[in-house]
Amino acid sequence: MPSYNDQGIILKSFNLSEADKILNIYTKENGLVRCIAKGAKKPSGKFSGRTDLLYCSFFQFAKGKNLDTLCDIEQITTFPKLRSSSNLLFYGILFLDIVNNFAQEEEEESNHIFELLYSMLDELQTSKSPETVAIRFIIQFLSLHGLKPQLETCVACSKEIVKSKDTYPYSSILGGLLCDECLAIDHISISNGILDILGLPTIQTNSDMETKRGALKLLQKHINTRAKKEIKTFDLVFSL
Ligand SMILES: [Zn+2]
Known part of the structure; x- marks a missing residue:
């Protein structure tokens, strides 16, 4: 063989x-x-x-x-420090479940996906804010698959989104923000703080916990809408 x-x-x-x-x-x-x-x-x-x-x-x-x-x-x-707390361990397992859910044999981007998983698991080992590492991991993972949330232009009609409000309509099914004309599409409202977190290439760890959790919950919905099977480990990390 x-x-x-x-x-x-x-x-x-x-x-x-x-x-x-x-x-x-x-x-x-x-x-x-x-x-x-x-x-x-x-x-x-x-x-x-x-x-x-x-x-x-x-x-x-x-x-x-x-x-x-x-x-x-x-x-x-073995990423030994991830086993030092159930919090870090569950986040590590969440990363594995996300990769497993989208993984294909011999996929073109395997090199980048492997490097991303490896570097984020390593970073998670010493992180004081696993939520922040998780948000960055998920956004970068979605980017590699061309599935990142669309935040600059309306996901339905491509009109530019003017950022001058406290909350914004977000469609999980379409995967991005909606403009005022497209509000008839099913959506949830997300706060300016969540939008800031999702739109930044480097996330400030000083955002408050509630906003970070809100961003992570939005990504949970976004990724589960696109996954082969619901990723249940999210519920595990939210239960901590
Ligand atoms: Zn629109």
Whole structure:
């Protein structure tokens, strides 16, 4: 069987049998790789303790017909600080779920998506404001997929949005702001503060918690409207 090597982060794991697991791994060169990790559940197995979620490693895979087979792992990092608090851990898992939800095999942007996931998980490890890191991660992730919320012009008619109000109408279905003429379209009102957070390339961590949560909730709606399956981990981070 031909084999290949790639750097990746473990996004998801499923039990296949008493001893084996199936892993979803996001790799730098090949995008999503789904593989069988034989013996990964056995304490004495070759992969024991090395196939947990969030682990970043160099992997060797053997090509298979449906699923590839994991042959070897050389660990790079486990992002250990994310495990020091459930708050950081849940945010880390949220990032994995988002990537997993949109991931395709051999997608063109895999290099950028991998780098974004890696750098944001690393930043999350020492962050005092995981909400801010999450907002930045989601906006950049959506940008890479061409799905970023449209905030400069009306998402229905392309008219420029004049920024002079306290609240703005936002359509989650269309994915952006509406002008005054397009208000008949189903929308929610978002505050100026939320708009500031979403529109800035670098977010100030001194925005108040309520505004940051509001921005994150808007992104939750935005991303779930476009996801293959609802991303439930959002509810987990909001429950903290
Ligand atoms: Zn309009």
